[in-house]
Every structure is written in C-alpha cells, then in structure tokens.
Amino acid sequence: MKMKLLKGFALALSMMLPGLAQADERLQAVMQKLAAGQSITLATIGGSITTGYAAQPPRERGWAALLAKSLGPKVRLVNAGVSGTDSAAAVQRLQSQVLDTQPDLVVVEFGVNDQWLDPAVRGSSYEALLRRLLTAPRPPAVVVLGLTQQGNQPRDAVDLQLALAAHYGLTAVDFGRWMQARVESGADRWATLYDEPVHPNAIGHQRIALAVAEALHAATRQPAGSPQPVPPPLPEPRFGRAHEFTRMLAGDTLKPYRQHGFARGGEVHPEWTGQQPGWVTTADDAEASFLAYGSEIAVFHAESDRYRNLEARVDDGPWVTLRGQVPERQGYLGWHYTVVGRDLEPTAHLLHVRVKRDEWAGSGRPASLLAVMSAGLYPPALRPDDFAPEPASGDRIAPSDPRLRWVGRIGELPAGKLLAWSGSELRARFSGRELGLGLASTHGATSYFTVEVDGRRHVLAVPAGSAGDWRLREPLSDGPHELRLVKRTEGSMAEAVFTSLRLAANGRLLDPPPARPLRLEFYGDSITAGACDGDVAEDQYEDLYPHDGTRAYGALTAARLGADYVGIAVSGIGITATWHDLLMPEVWDRVAPRKNAAVAPPDRRAPDVVLLNLGQNDHGFPASKGQSIAPDFGTRYLAFVRQLRGRYPKARLVLLMGGMSAPREQPAIPHAVQQAVQQLRSEGDDKVWLYRFEAFAWAHPRIDVHELMADELVRFLKDEVLK
Structure with a gap:
C-alpha cells in the first residue's frame, strides 16, 4: 500500500x-x-x-x-x-x-x-x-x-x-x-x-x-514565504463567533434541577473518549429541566430505528422535536445535534425536555439524550448590542407624561425618573417603527435593562458615567406596540435616570396598558436581588450583565401571578450585620440604597402583599470572621417587621426564610422568624404568615433554583395568603 x-x-x-x-x-x-x-x-x-x-x-x-x-x-x-x-x-x-x-x-x-x-x-x-x-x-x-x-x-x-x-x-x-x-x-x-x-x-x-x-x-x-514570527491577525468572521465560545454539559455535569421519569443511563458514544451516560426513559410522561447557557442551546441525542422522539424548548420558546426515531438507521446507532433555541440572550436559560406524544406513545421504546451543547457564551467585549447610541427620529416624550405607567419605587429628580432598585419598570403602548430611550448613569457601574417590545426581549447597557439616547436597532412593524423597560441591575451596584422616550417621527404614544390587579413588594438581600443568578461558574461581581433581578424568585412570582413587582434588595445586607456599610433598617424606605437618598413618599398604591427575606448575611458575615450571629438578632428582626407593618398596615405580610444556607446553618434565624410571627399574631395581627423555602443553593442561587423557589412561593401564596 x-x-x-x-x-x-x-x-x-x-x-x-x-x-x-x-x-x-x-x-x-x-x-x-x-x-x-x-x-x-x-x-x-x-x-x-x-x-x-x-x-x-x-x-x-x-x-x-x-x-x-x-x-x-x-x-x-x-x-x-x-x-x-x-x-x-x-x-x-x-x-x-x-x-x-x-x-x-x-x-x-x-x-x-x-x-x-x-x-x-x-x-x-x-x-x-x-x-x-x-x-x-x-x-x-x-x-x-x-x-x-x-x-x-x-x-x-x-x-x-x-x-x-x-x-x-x-x-x-x-x-x-x-x-x-x-x-x-x-x-x-x-x-x-x-x-x-x-x-x-x-x-x-x-x-x-x-x-x-x-x-x-x-x-x-512551493516557494517559502517570508518568515512571520507573529502570525497575522485573522480576518473578520463570515458567520459570527458564537461557536468559538461553547460549553457542554454531559455526564455528572448534566444534572436536571427538576425531572420525572428519566433515569441516568442510555447508550454512550463508543468513540467519544471519556463520554459518560446521559438520561434515558421509556415513560410516556417523562420530562426534565436543565440549567443551560449561551445564545444557542442544542441537545446531542441518540437516533436509530429503535428509539423514540423527544421534544425540547428553551425558557418559554417553541417546542422543537428531537428526532430519535430514524427508520433509515437500522442496526446503526447515530447521534444528532438538534438546536432548540437560537438567537437567545447570551446568558443563563432553562432547557425543558419531554417525551413527545406521537405515534410511538405506549411503545416502551427508549428515548435518550447524551449532552446539552451551548454556543455563544461571549466575553463582555463581544456581546451583541441591540441598541445604537443615537436618538430615534421623533420628539422627546417627558418621563412625567401620564401615558407612561411606572411600577416600583421610582425616584423623582429634575432630570427625570430615578431607577435604582432592580425591577423598576416602565410600561407603555405606542405606534411607530422606531424606539428610542434616553438614560443617564448616575451612580456605580453599568446599568443593565431588559427592554421588552411585544414580548421580545432586548438588553440595553447604560455604561457608568454615560448619558444619552439609545435607539433599538431592530425596526418595528407598523401598528401598536407594547413596551416594558425593566432595570435588572441591583441598586447598590448601579443607578440610572430615565430622561425621555422617543418614537419615530410619525409615531405616537398611546393610552397606557391596564394596571395589574395585584402588587407584591419584596425586601431582601442578594438572593432577592438576583445577584449571580446567571453566572456560569463561581459567584462574581466584576461583570454585572448576568446578574438579573428580573429572573429572581420574587420577580418570577409576581409575573406568574400577573402582579406588579417592587424589589427592595441589596447584596450583602442584613438587619444586624452587613458586608458593606448599609443595614436594611437604614435604607429600606429610601428611593435608592444610599444613606443620603431621599425617603420615598407614601405609595400611590400600597402593596397587597409584603414579603421579607433577610438573615443570610446576619449569619454569613460574622461566620466569615469566626463569630456568631448577633445575640439581639431576634429582637431587631421583630423591630424591623414592625416598621414594615407601620408603613403597610393593611398589607398581607409574609416572612420568608431560605434560598441559601443560613436557615440550615444557624438555628437563630428560623427561631427569630417564628417568634416574630407568633408575637404579631398574639397582638391580633391575622395578616402575617411564615414560609421556609425547600429549594436552596450553597452559593448564590442560579435561575434554576429561583425557578423552584418561585414554584414554591406561588403555591403558598395561592393556597394560604391570597385565597
């Protein structure tokens, strides 16, 4: 040969x-x-x-x-x-x-x-x-x-x-x-x-x-060219760079946060060195959910004449068939990369997989997935930008226009509306093919916003120290549109001021969307703020892009109940101890988490339910120094609950525990919360409840844990508080 x-x-x-x-x-x-x-x-x-x-x-x-x-x-x-x-x-x-x-x-x-x-x-x-x-x-x-x-x-x-x-x-x-x-x-x-x-x-x-x-x-x-000690730079990519930045979940790293009917197993790829079993099922009703990351999420799954089909979706996207039943693969096991979600925001997502109800229902044939493969985990400098730093073509609409509906604790400034707390929201309806937003960064780092137009999510970054106009690059269709602008970065990290709304030259502002019938107000720490909920690896605060308060358990709970969400939450804060210089009793009623911020005026619309989840840092900060929780934690916790009750005398009050490990590690926390509930009820306050989360994480919870926490809280509120 x-x-x-x-x-x-x-x-x-x-x-x-x-x-x-x-x-x-x-x-x-x-x-x-x-x-x-x-x-x-x-x-x-x-x-x-x-x-x-x-x-x-x-x-x-x-x-x-x-x-x-x-x-x-x-x-x-x-x-x-x-x-x-x-x-x-x-x-x-x-x-x-x-x-x-x-x-x-x-x-x-x-x-x-x-x-x-x-x-x-x-x-x-x-x-x-x-x-x-x-x-x-x-x-x-x-x-x-x-x-x-x-x-x-x-x-x-x-x-x-x-x-x-x-x-x-x-x-x-x-x-x-x-x-x-x-x-x-x-x-x-x-x-x-x-x-x-x-x-x-x-x-x-x-x-x-x-x-x-x-x-x-x-x-x-061929003649040798001139030596090049430094290789020339690569030309610009023709098809983007998403697949240069990938992540694979397989074997022990492919763990569903929720599943029914699947079991660890299934055939592995015999030629893929080190490949480990995935998940397999023969049940018609099997389903599983996984935490995944990236702008493109795909499932790597088995296919042959003896398998059956799965289907999957990312977040609330459309269901996509994972074709495992392939008649032409007779006696030969194959594998396929099926894209489930593309053109996603390059951050954390939830992947849901289930057995497809088709002609193979009841057959007892297996369905199997081996890995979840993601692309588009871009470094910060390469993240797609949905907004151009330029104004839309129309006239400016002032933040005070009555056709703009504001939700949350919004500060009033001469320059516009102060948006400090994560979850601060603008809702509006408009016509026109352009959308422009005027914003200024006033404190801290970059402020990130979710800008939702007709249900489609976009990300807007307002860099630290910047002020100007941002125009949505994507042209809109003719006809009416619905806008939601929601601050996702927590207030202790970044503040911004909304200065104007601009539409196309022929666009106009319409009557606002209807008010939501329910209002929930949450007080808490980094768990409630959604800190690190989209981080891929360890907790970090250098890049705030993946820290998304709109995907924390409180915001998810409000969304599922069709309620307004107000989030008063600060990373590292407690009632008796803090990782910085703020305690919650010092800033809970202010328009921003600063001691020099103005006290918020009485709410135009009082919350129907106030929820409090504190204690993690009251334990965590002293524990990091080898110390115990403050001996007067229970007394000061009750005092703060009384402050909340004083501001919201008619609201239902829910005292929460969990999401992280403090209630498991420090018995003083559940004891203090239980005592506070008993004390208020003994005084005739019959609108106070206690709930302890089962879902938790040792590090900051990611969006999968927040999803489970929201599942629990929605059930509890429906069954016990809102009935």
Whole structure:
C-alpha cells in the first residue's frame, strides 16, 4: 500500500492538482520540518469517514492511518474522528481531543456530516473550528478536507467549507473535484470507491489518503514565504463567533434541577473518549429541566430505528422535536445535534425536555439524550448590542407624561425618573417603527435593562458615567406596540435616570396598558436581588450583565401571578450585620440604597402583599470572621417587621426564610422568624404568615433554583395568603 501511494505522489507532482488551494506558510513549515527528519504530530478530526468506517480494520486502513503511514515513521497520528458528529459537536471536543495533543498539522473533515447539520449552524460551527485552531497558543497548520457523498453531491456544506478555507488562506482539498477529474479522464470510477452512498470503502479511503497526500507534498514544492514570527491577525468572521465560545454539559455535569421519569443511563458514544451516560426513559410522561447557557442551546441525542422522539424548548420558546426515531438507521446507532433555541440572550436559560406524544406513545421504546451543547457564551467585549447610541427620529416624550405607567419605587429628580432598585419598570403602548430611550448613569457601574417590545426581549447597557439616547436597532412593524423597560441591575451596584422616550417621527404614544390587579413588594438581600443568578461558574461581581433581578424568585412570582413587582434588595445586607456599610433598617424606605437618598413618599398604591427575606448575611458575615450571629438578632428582626407593618398596615405580610444556607446553618434565624410571627399574631395581627423555602443553593442561587423557589412561593401564596 505504501508503495502504491508513493507512486501516486510522483504522478501528482507532475500535474496540476484539481481542488487544491494555495498552500499556506504554516503548512510549508510543517512539511519542511518533516522533510528535515523531524517528528510531527498529525491530528485528524471528523466523522465516521475519519474513523475509517467501512475500511477493515478502520483505525489501520482508514484514510487518516494511510496518510500518516505514507508520510513516514516520524509522524504521530491522533485520530479524533467520532462517528455521527458534525462541526457543531466537534467544537465541543476540539480542546481535549485535538488541541491538548499539541498537533503540528490538523486535517478537518466534516463535509458529509455537516450536510445534515442545521444550515443555520454549519457556517458558524465550522468557522469556529478553524478560528480556534488558528488562535491556539501553539497554532497548527490546518488543511480543510472537503468530502462529499458518492458522485460529488450534495455540495452545500463542502462549498461553504472551501470558501472558509479560502477566507483564512488555508490549504483545501476538494475531494469531489479531485475524484471527478479522475473519472472524467478515465482513470477511476465513483462506483469503485463506494459500496453505499455515504461511506467510502477500502479503495475509497485509499483515494482520500492519496488526494490529501498530494496536497501536503505539493506544499513542499512551493516557494517559502517570508518568515512571520507573529502570525497575522485573522480576518473578520463570515458567520459570527458564537461557536468559538461553547460549553457542554454531559455526564455528572448534566444534572436536571427538576425531572420525572428519566433515569441516568442510555447508550454512550463508543468513540467519544471519556463520554459518560446521559438520561434515558421509556415513560410516556417523562420530562426534565436543565440549567443551560449561551445564545444557542442544542441537545446531542441518540437516533436509530429503535428509539423514540423527544421534544425540547428553551425558557418559554417553541417546542422543537428531537428526532430519535430514524427508520433509515437500522442496526446503526447515530447521534444528532438538534438546536432548540437560537438567537437567545447570551446568558443563563432553562432547557425543558419531554417525551413527545406521537405515534410511538405506549411503545416502551427508549428515548435518550447524551449532552446539552451551548454556543455563544461571549466575553463582555463581544456581546451583541441591540441598541445604537443615537436618538430615534421623533420628539422627546417627558418621563412625567401620564401615558407612561411606572411600577416600583421610582425616584423623582429634575432630570427625570430615578431607577435604582432592580425591577423598576416602565410600561407603555405606542405606534411607530422606531424606539428610542434616553438614560443617564448616575451612580456605580453599568446599568443593565431588559427592554421588552411585544414580548421580545432586548438588553440595553447604560455604561457608568454615560448619558444619552439609545435607539433599538431592530425596526418595528407598523401598528401598536407594547413596551416594558425593566432595570435588572441591583441598586447598590448601579443607578440610572430615565430622561425621555422617543418614537419615530410619525409615531405616537398611546393610552397606557391596564394596571395589574395585584402588587407584591419584596425586601431582601442578594438572593432577592438576583445577584449571580446567571453566572456560569463561581459567584462574581466584576461583570454585572448576568446578574438579573428580573429572573429572581420574587420577580418570577409576581409575573406568574400577573402582579406588579417592587424589589427592595441589596447584596450583602442584613438587619444586624452587613458586608458593606448599609443595614436594611437604614435604607429600606429610601428611593435608592444610599444613606443620603431621599425617603420615598407614601405609595400611590400600597402593596397587597409584603414579603421579607433577610438573615443570610446576619449569619454569613460574622461566620466569615469566626463569630456568631448577633445575640439581639431576634429582637431587631421583630423591630424591623414592625416598621414594615407601620408603613403597610393593611398589607398581607409574609416572612420568608431560605434560598441559601443560613436557615440550615444557624438555628437563630428560623427561631427569630417564628417568634416574630407568633408575637404579631398574639397582638391580633391575622395578616402575617411564615414560609421556609425547600429549594436552596450553597452559593448564590442560579435561575434554576429561583425557578423552584418561585414554584414554591406561588403555591403558598395561592393556597394560604391570597385565597
């Protein structure tokens, strides 16, 4: 075999190579290193064709092994072929299976499998493979291998991959063109290379190895370019950068926060090194929910003629079928990357999976998912920006306009409405194709807002120290629109002032949306503020983007009950102890969490229910110093509850515990809360309740725990408080 390949090289060097792009300097350097007798590491990454499927034995007679042997004994082969995977799955395994091996040369093959990948994904995922290889700490030479099925069709994925190779100046081997040229010259036949349409046979693997070898040896014949000690910067991406920033949940990290009917297990991918079981079920009513992250969330799941279908959605998005029942995969287990949510806000999300009720209901067949794969976990500098720093075309509408409905504790300033507390909300209805918002940052860091137009969420960042207008980039349709502007960053971190609303030149403000029938007001600490609820790894306060008060348990509870939400919450605060210089009794009634902030005037509309959840920091701060909770915590807790009752004499009052570990670790907290309830009831106050959350987290709760807390609280309020 080696002799036949070498004869093929001699033939290749005497003629032009169809489908071969100009070799890049990095590849030239690798081939010159090999020619000089030095060792190199060759890595191949692709699907089943790269594994050597249909050649016997595959790992010895597949094209990758044949190529490595033909290059000589100084070549170490790392074959990262995994059957049934495409470039979207490949970016998830690239680091551990390829980059960690420190390759000198990488051949990338996904022309066949990417043909079955979602067309909206394949450009971004394949481009990300190339970019991650080229920006590695020790970037290898990269060769793009474009394989098609028998007959050189279809070519959608291959043509895209070859165009990306040209965009990045990489050597590319268009095997379809190479082979078609041989067919047209009478030197070969397609039928010789394939026993079925998809996978080449042993002869087909020989031809692929020959085509790639020709390209590599041709690189040594081209004049070397000038040495470049610093690689040139990459060109701008053609398909975005979402798949450069990925995260995979599998094995022990794939843990549902809520599930029924699923069990740990199911078939694992036999070729994926270190792969662990996922979740499997035969129950018709099985469902599970997971915490996931990113702007694109997909499920990697099994498919064959003996599986059944699942369906999934992200947050409250549409249900998407995860096609596990694939009749054409008879006796052959396959795997598929199915996108469930795309163009999402690049932060934390909830993924819900359930067995699909279809013709396979009651069959007892298994349904299985192996991993959740996310893309688009952008670093701060690359996050998409939905707003342009410029005004809309219409006249300014003052914040005091009666057609603007304000919800929350809103401060009044000469410049406009002070929005300090997270959850502060503007509601309005308008017509016109443009939306502009005037805002100024007055204290702290960047303020983040959720801007919801007709139910579609956008994120607006008002950087620290900035003031101006922001116009929604997305043009709106004709007709009426409904707006919600909600501050998501907690008040102790950032404050902002709303200065104006601007619409299109022909737009107009309409009558406001109707008032909500119920009003809930929450007092609490970082748990209630939603601190760290979208953080991917450890708790952090450097980047406030993932800290979203609109997805904390209180805001979720209000939304589910159709209620107004007022959130008076500060990270690190307590009644007797604090991580900074504020105690809740000092700022609870102010328009901002500052001692010099004005006391809020009496509420125009008093809350129907006031909820208090404090105590975590009364325990946590002294415990961090090896000290106990203040001995007068119970007395001061009751005193603060009396202050709340004094401001809201007719409200239902609910004293909460939990969300984090303090009530479990410090018995004084549940004791104080219980005593406060008993004392008020003994005085004739029959509108006070106690509730202790079962859901909790040792670190700050993420949105999955907030979801569970909201589930509990909604049930309790409906069953006990609002009946």
